[in-house]
Amino acid sequence: GGKGSAQDPGSEPTLGMDPFADTLQRLREAFSSGRTRPVEFRATQLKGLGRFLQENKQLLQEALAQDLRKSAFEGDMCEILLCQNEVDLALKNLHTWTKDKPVAKNLFTQLDSAFIRKEPFGLVLIIAPWNYPVNLTLMPLVGALAAGNCVVLKPSEISKSTEKVLAEVLPRYLDQSCFAVVLGGPEETGQLLEHKFDYIFFTGSPRVGKIVMTAAAKHLTPVTLELGGKNPCYVDDNCDPQTVANRVALFRYLNTGQTCVAPDYILCSPETQARLLPALQSAITRFYGDDPRASPDLGRIINHKHFQRLQGLLSCGRVAIGGQSDDSDRYIAPTVLVDVQETEPVMQEEIFGPILPILNVRGLDEAIDFINRREKPLALYAFSNNSQVINQMLDRTSSGTFGGNDGFIYLTLPSLPLGGVGNSGMGRYHGEFSFDTFSHHRACLLAHSDLEKLNEIRYPPYSGWNQQV
Ligand code: NAD
Numbered sequence: 001g002g003k004g005s006a007q008d009p010g011s012e013p014t015l016g017m018d019p020f021a022d023t024l025q026r027l028r029e030a031f032s033s034g035r036t037r038p039v040e041f042r043a044t045q046l047k048g049l050g051r052f053l054q055e056n057k058q059l060l061q062e063a064l065a066q067d068l069r070k071s072a073f074e075g076d077m078c079e080i081l082l083c084q085n086e087v088d089l090a091l092k093n094l095h096t097w098t099k100d101k102p103v104a105k106n107l108f109t110q111l112d113s114a115f116i117r118k119e120p121f122g123l124v125l126i127i128a129p130w131n132y133p134v135n136l137t138l139m140p141l142v143g144a145l146a147a148g149n150c151v152v153l154k155p156s157e158i159s160k161s162t163e164k165v166l167a168e169v170l171p172r173y174l175d176q177s178c179f180a181v182v183l184g185g186p187e188e189t190g191q192l193l194e195h196k197f198d199y200i201f202f203t204g205s206p207r208v209g210k211i212v213m214t215a216a217a218k219h220l221t222p223v224t225l226e227l228g229g230k231n232p233c234y235v236d237d238n239c240d241p242q243t244v245a246n247r248v249a250l251f252r253y254l255n256t257g258q259t260c261v262a263p264d265y266i267l268c269s270p271e272t273q274a275r276l277l278p279a280l281q282s283a284i285t286r287f288y289g290d291d292p293r294a295s296p297d298l299g300r301i302i303n304h305k306h307f308q309r310l311q312g313l314l315s316c317g318r319v320a321i322g323g324q325s326d327d328s329d330r331y332i333a334p335t336v337l338v339d340v341q342e343t344e345p346v347m348q349e350e351i352f353g354p355i356l357p358i359l360n361v362r363g364l365d366e367a368i369d370f371i372n373r374r375e376k377p378l379a380l381y382a383f384s385n386n387s388q389v390i391n392q393m394l395d396r397t398s399s400g401t402f403g404g405n406d407g408f409i410y411l412t413l414p415s416l417p418l419g420g421v422g423n424s425g426m427g428r429y430h431g432e433f434s435f436d437t438f439s440h441h442r443a444c445l446l447a448h449s450d451l452e453k454l455n456e457i458r459y460p461p462y463s464g465w466n467q468q469v
Pocket of ligand 1: 127128129130131132136154155156157184185186187189190203204205206207208209211225226227228229259260350352378418420425
């Protein structure tokens with residue numbers, strides 16, 4: 001087995017045959033039968049997903065530890081619990097979200113009924129990355145199920161242990177005629193993308209995002225692309241360095257820096273840099289001890305390829321804090337780089353690891369120019385005791401999300417959407433935004449079959465129109 005459909009691991013597809021055709025056919029038929037539409041059915045699926053999370057919490061935590069050496073606490077807080085909350089929120093609001101939404105009417109439609117019906121798209125494909133392999137696979141799934149779709153889930157092949165749990169255990173909790181997990185890397189996913197879906201939800205890199213959107217375009221399939229990029233973090237001179245250092249270090253080094261919304265680099269004056277460095281060192285020591293390698297709270301780099309890439313980036317600028325690495329367990333110390341030039345490799349790609357370069361700018365205007373010269377980031381952070389500085393940054397830049405005086409704590413609010421803009425993606429999800437993303441908003445007007453007298457005015461001939469009105 002291994003590749004292809006996880007539903008029938010025994011039957012290896014014959015060489016040259018499409019490994020996904022049967023699964024997709026089955027899901028299409030289930031959707032056409034209408035069985036995913038009733039609210040009760042959707043609630044049953046969501047409850048199943050909730051039970052999966054509860055009953056397999058330890059199994060998931062172990063898988064996350066194997067894939068990323070993620071601590072049990074972090075796995076719970078950043079992945080399992082957030083998914084559980086999302087399930088609970090959807091269950092609580094399902095009746096409200098699925099109700100037809102009446103809209104304002106004009107004189108001609110006063111007696112009619114006008115509303116928006118949020119109906120399922122049909123067969124939805126969700127493609128997930130490896131860095132939060134539970135969260136980024138199941139959070140979109142909640143929205144897709146709540147909206148009444150049939151779903152094909154494609155977890156990342158790189159976070160192998162989590163992929164295995166999702167493929168082997170999750171389907172037991174969901175209706176298998178409407179839901180399937182498929183396995184594979186770039187090649188298999190490419191093959192999968194040749195099929196027609198009614199919606200594709202992709203989380204991953206901008207590079208693969210383009211491949212997904214190109215494949216979707218062939219079928220005019222709508223997409224949500226949750227991508228990444230380099231997230232700037234501006235630190236104003238007017239700040240308490242230790243407070244800023246604590247907050248930046250927490251969100252930079254969480255998940256060993258492998259977070260799409262992590263602050264990627266700091267922009268500040270040389271004077272603020274001088275105050276921040278000892279504060280960052282103190283935060284790192286406080287969080288991870290004198291030898292971060294021994295800390296149970298610091299994870300590891302996902303695989304050797306990424307380890308090597310990150311090790312290469314350590315030679316940019318000058319190491320001010322950390323800088324140690326060990327190939328044997330893919331360890332990279334929480335690191336701060338200074339004297340970094342904009343042209344160096346560490347400033348060309350999303351870092352996606354525990355490395356934080358500091359670049360010097362002279363004040364807010366120069367920071368804003370720097371940010372606006374580059375692709376629109378997924379997240380932007382600004383730290384200052386002066387709220388005008390924060391507001392200026394907010395008013396004069398663009399990004400998927402914005403954090404003033406904190407990291408990505410906004411992800412705990414399902415009332416806020418997560419999504420990029422420009423190179424960091426398109427579309428949004430979480431909470432009701434997920435439900436809306438996975439629903440077609442159908443414009444409906446139901447008129448009366450009688451009262452024809454009222455309609456006389458709209459029929460041709462219009463020759464006498466000026467006189468009549
Ligand atoms: P990736 O783009 O390499 O892979 C994502 C998914 O696409 C995986 O399931 C993978 O199997 C599949 N894939 C890879 N190559 C493919 C190809 N050629 N054709 C078809 N499918 C292919 O991303 P990743 O390395 O897993 O994750 C890291 C990236 O994801 C970073 O750029 C990060 O910023 C981004 N990310 C974004 C968010 C967000 O919410 N916006 C969250 C997490 C990660």
